[in-house]
Amino acid sequence: MSMLSVLTSFAKRDFALAYRQRAELMQPLMFFVMVITLFPLAIGPSPEILQRVSGAVVWVAAILSLLLGMERMFRDDFMDGTLEQYTLSTTPLYAIVLVKVAVHWVVHIVPLLVLSPLLALFLNMSLPMYVALIATLLLGTPVISLIGAIGVALTVGLQRSGVLVALLLIPLFIPLLIFATSAIDSASLQLPYGFQLGIMAALALFTLAAAPAAIAYSLRVSQN
Template sequence: MNQPLSYWQTFSIVLMRDLKVAVRNKGDVFNPLIFFVIVITLFPLGIGPEGNTLTRIAPGIIWVAALLSALLSLERLFKNDYSDGSLEQMLLSPQPLFIMVFAKVLAHWILTGIPIILAAPLLALLLQLETNAYGAMLATLALGTPILSLIGAIGVALTVGIKKGGVLLSLLILPLYIPVLIFATGAIEAAALGLPYSGHLAIIAALLVGALTLAPFAIGAALRVSTN
C-alpha cells in the first residue's frame, strides 16, 4: 500500500512541475522581465535626460513597472491547469489545496519577482536613482513582489473560468496593489533623502505576513467558487 504524500512532498512536486513547465515555455520567464525593461527604458526617452526629473520620479517608475510586469504574467497562473483539467484534479486531491496553491504562487514569484529584483539595480542607473536609495529599492522589491503574486493570485482564481478575463482581473487587483505601491515608493524616496525608512519596510513586511497567512486559503476558496 502506497504511503500518502507528506505536505512537503506535495508542495515540492507542484512547485517543480510549474517551474519545469515555465522553462519549456520560455515566454513565461522572459516576457515579464522584457516588459519591465522596456517600460523603464522608455521613460528616459520620453521625459528626456534631465537628471533631477528622473531622480525624483525613479521610485514610482520602478514600482509601477514591477507591478505591471507581475500583472502581465498572472493570468496564466491557473489558466493552463483549468484548460487541461489539472485544476480539477487539484480540487479533488486529498492533499490540502492551500499547500498546492502556495506552491504555484511561489513558482510565479520565482519566475517573475526574482528576475525583476535582479534587474532593478541596473535599470535604476538609467533613472539616475540616488545611490543611497538602492538598498531601500531592493528591500521593498524583495518584500513587495511576493505580495503582488499572492494578492494577484486571488484575482486570477476568481476569474479563471471567465474567457478573456484580463480586464476584469486588472480592475479587481490594481486597487489592492495601491498600499504596497505607496509604502514602497515612500521608502525609496525617504532613503534617497537620507531619512529613515524602516517604518515603511515594517508596514510592507506586515502586509507580506498577512498575505502569506490568508491568501492561500482565499485563493483556494476562490478556485472552488469559480469552478463550480
C-alpha cells in the same frame, strides 16, 4: 511519502512548465525593461528629475508587468483539468496554491531583481535608493503575487479575464505603491524608512496568512 515531498513535486512540475514556456515568461520582463528604458527618453536626461521619479517608475512598471503574467497562473491548469485533480487531491488545496504562487514569484521576480541594478543606472538612482528599492520589491512583490492570485482564481473560468483582473487588483495595490515609493523617497533624502518597510512587512505577513485559503476557496467557486 511526506507532505513536503509531495509539495516539492508540485514545485518541480511548475518550474518545468515555466522552463518550457520561457518565451511567454520573457514578455512581462521585456515589458518591464521597455517601460523603464523609455522613461528617461520621454522625460529628458535631467538626473534630478529621473532620480525623483525613479522609485515610482520602477514600482508602476513592476506592478503592470506582474499583472501581465498573472493571468496564466491557474489558466492552463484550469483548461487541461489539472485543477480538478488538485481539488480532489489529498494534499490541501491551500498548500498547493501557496507552492504555485511561490514558484510564480520566483519565476517572475528573480529575473526582475537581477536586472534591477542596470535599471537603477538608467534612472540615476543613488545607492541608498537602490537598497530601498530592493527591500520594497522583496517585501511588496509577494503581496502582489498573493493578492493577484485571488483575483486570477476568481476569474479563471472567464474568457479574456485579463482586463477584469487588472481592474479588480490595481486598487488593492495602491497602499503598497504609496508605502514603497515613500520608502524610496525617504532613502533619497537620507531619511529612515523603517516604518514604511514595517508596514509592508505586516502586509506581506497578513497576506501570506490569509491569501492561500482565499485562493483555494476562489478556485473551488470558479470550478463550480
